Amino acid sequence: MSSMQVAPSANRYRDTWCGDLTAERSGTTARVSGWVHRRRDHGGLIFIDLRDRSGIVQLVFHPDTSGEAFAAAERLRPEHVVSAFGQVVDREPANVNPNLPTGAIEIAVTDMTVLAESETPPFPIDEDVPVDEMLRLQHRALDLRRESMQQVMALRHRIVKTMRDVLDARDFLEVETPILTRSTPEGARDFLVPSRLQPGSWYALPQSPQLFKQLLMVAGYERYFQIARCFRDEDLRGFRQPEFTQLDLEMAFVDEEDVIGVMETVMSAVFAAADFAVPPTPWPRLAYAEAMLKYGSDKPDTRFGLRISDLSDILRGSDFKVFESVLTGGGVIRAFNAGPREMSRSELDGLNEVVQRHGAKATAPIVVGGSAGWVGNLAKFFTPEQIAAVNEALGASDGDLLLFVADQESTAAAALGALRLEIAGRFGLIPEDRHELVWVVDFPMFEPTADGFTAIHHPFSAPTGDFADPAGMMSRNYDLALDGVEIGGGSIRIHTREVQEQVFKVLGLDEEEAQERFGFLLDALKYGAPPHGGIAMGIDRIVAILAGRDSIRDVIAFPKTASGADPLTGAPAPVSEEQLRELGVKSLVPPPVPAAG
Ligand code: ASP
Numbered sequence: 001m002s003s004m005q006v007a008p009s010a011n012r013y014r015d016t017w018c019g020d021l022t023a024e025r026s027g028t029t030a031r032v033s034g035w036v037h038r039r040r041d042h043g044g045l046i047f048i049d050l051r052d053r054s055g056i057v058q059l060v061f062h063p064d065t066s067g068e069a070f071a072a073a074e075r076l077r078p079e080h081v082v083s084a085f086g087q088v089v090d091r092e093p094a095n096v097n098p099n100l101p102t103g104a105i106e107i108a109v110t111d112m113t114v115l116a117e118s119e120t121p122p123f124p125i126d127e128d129v130p131v132d133e134m135l136r137l138q139h140r141a142l143d144l145r146r147e148s149m150q151q152v153m154a155l156r157h158r159i160v161k162t163m164r165d166v167l168d169a170r171d172f173l174e175v176e177t178p179i180l181t182r183s184t185p186e187g188a189r190d191f192l193v194p195s196r197l198q199p200g201s202w203y204a205l206p207q208s209p210q211l212f213k214q215l216l217m218v219a220g221y222e223r224y225f226q227i228a229r230c231f232r233d234e235d236l237r238g239f240r241q242p243e244f245t246q247l248d249l250e251m252a253f254v255d256e257e258d259v260i261g262v263m264e265t266v267m268s269a270v271f272a273a274a275d276f277a278v279p280p281t282p283w284p285r286l287a288y289a290e291a292m293l294k295y296g297s298d299k300p301d302t303r304f305g306l307r308i309s310d311l312s313d314i315l316r317g318s319d320f321k322v323f324e325s326v327l328t329g330g331g332v333i334r335a336f337n338a339g340p341r342e343m344s345r346s347e348l349d350g351l352n353e354v355v356q357r358h359g360a361k362a363t364a365p366i367v368v369g370g371s372a373g374w375v376g377n378l379a380k381f382f383t384p385e386q387i388a389a390v391n392e393a394l395g396a397s398d399g400d401l402l403l404f405v406a407d408q409e410s411t412a413a414a415a416l417g418a419l420r421l422e423i424a425g426r427f428g429l430i431p432e433d434r435h436e437l438v439w440v441v442d443f444p445m446f447e448p449t450a451d452g453f454t455a456i457h458h459p460f461s462a463p464t465g466d467f468a469d470p471a472g473m474m475s476r477n478y479d480l481a482l483d484g485v486e487i488g489g490g491s492i493r494i495h496t497r498e499v500q501e502q503v504f505k506v507l508g509l510d511e512e513e514a515q516e517r518f519g520f521l522l523d524a525l526k527y528g529a530p531p532h533g534g535i536a537m538g539i540d541r542i543v544a545i546l547a548g549r550d551s552i553r554d555v556i557a558f559p560k561t562a563s564g565a566d567p568l569t570g571a572p573a574p575v576s577e578e579q580l581r582e583l584g585v586k587s588l589v590p591p592p593v594p595a596a597g
Pocket of ligand 1: 123208210534
């Protein structure tokens with residue numbers, strides 16, 4: 001099937017998409033334009049697979065009937081650009097290709113124009129072969145020409161269009177917000193842009209449109225959305241980019257249920273548009289504390305078991321010094337049952353590296369069995385009752401491997417969460433063909449730091465609880481995880497100035513500072529702000545998952561590398577002294593020496 005919905009308007013280049021030339025067109029003429037995908041010479045005939053965005057059609061050149069076009073076809077190379085005209089004819093039965101929508105016909109060319117020639121591309125365009133990513137990014141126009149990339153870009157378009165359609169049908173207004181703005185605290189570093197007209201002053205690129213969308217609620221817009229570019233100067237990993245795209249939305253006069261309900265409708269339509277089977281809505285909810293306990297993550301992959309249990313109470317008072325000192329130091333002992341896994345000593349030692357990445361010292365592996373209930377020399381430190389109670393809590397039977405971590409609570413949770421994913425990945429326990437969504441709710445509002453508190457989500461989420469005990473306050477936040485990846489999050493917001501000021505106070509902003517940075521929000525809150533809330537979804541991540549890609553770079557037309565560079569344009573790049581002078585900026589770093597070659 002051609003990917004095009006409407007025939008091109010006929011001009012001197014084409015009157016038909018290549019992919020539209022199915023058997024019914026036999027006997028008519030067609031003019032097509034595109035790129036030489038492949039060329040074959042056969043018994044005096046030349047066959048060209050011609051490719052445009054809609055698909056591929058076969059051109060055939062006869063020495064007798066194609067005239068000058070035949071000689072020109074002899075010189076065609078892959079990726080030359082041509083326009084060809086001829087009769088659409090049935091292929092010889094032996095040449096019919098049932099795998100190609102246009103495989104029953106070919107165009108017997110009588111006229112062809114070569115519109116542009118191509119050098120030999122640095123990698124093949126006609127095959128889906130692995131290509132070094134730097135090379136792909138340097139020659140992105142060629143990379144994007146490949147069918148697999150075209151499919152991803154078309155999927156991305158469909159996903160975004162579905163979001164727009166569903167929201168448009170529900171009275172959401174799409175409103176654009178500024179890119180040159182003031183810092184919005186989403187917890188990352190800002191990208192800054194110097195002001196030429198006000199030397200010494202800087203714009204920040206938005207980490208999200210958070211405050212603008214709240215102002216739109218104060219403005220009475222009721223339902224806003226935007227396909228919004230966000231900028232965060234963070235260290236990059238596979239699922240992060242310095243600039244990325246969110247579906248951002250906000251609603252007035254709502255509670256959690258309203259926002260979650262709208263997003264379940266939007267995302268169900270998105271999944272359906274991508275033929276991605278997910279469980280029906282409503283999707284399950286999990287409290288943050290439970291997610292951290294059972295899965296060691298605030299974005300749990302719930303598709304498999306290996307659930308973590310807290311065994312501190314059972315194991316308290318043992319002779320095992322390591323556990324006991326952690327418990328008396330206020331820590332916890334947690335474990336999960338990895339099941340009947342055969343692992344060598346060195347493989348088990350390797351697991352220590354996994355937990356060490358999360359700040360834990362080691363994992364204690366114990367195999368269930370033998371007269372003591374546990375095989376190995378750790379058993380002697382515990383009473384038979386403790387061992388039996390642990391085995392029961394973990395649902396363990398003989399031969400099962402139990403993995404323990406003893407540490408401060410947050411470290412133990414993160415370490416076991418990582419270990420759980422490691423074991424599941426290594427032993428193939430993740431049902432890759434099944435997908436699960438879970439809303440994580442009931443987050444704490446604040447996280448203690450060395451010198452005070454930070455907001456876990458952002459300082460505009462509505463807190464519950466008592467400001468006398470910030471550590472005990474909760475926030476009206478909700479995050480959505482798909483197969484262990486956070487794909488979105490939001491909250492019901494603060495809509496009174498008093499509460500907003502109190503939150504700033506907990507975060508260590510005095511009145512003056514709060515007014516200086518967020519005066520525009522605090523002022524707006526004085527003039528009748530409705531209760532409101534919203535959410536933002538990570539479009540790049542969603543497309544990557546639905547397209548089955550491991551990296552979001554594969555679903556962004558022009559992405560950056562892990563070091564934030566763009567090998568295509570060479571950004572970021574030094575600028576001239578003169579430009580800096582104009583901006584009133586002086587660089588402390590000498591400009592990099594240009595790379596040779
Ligand atoms: N602005 C938030 C973020 O980017 C999302 C939200 O609270 O709506 O994470």
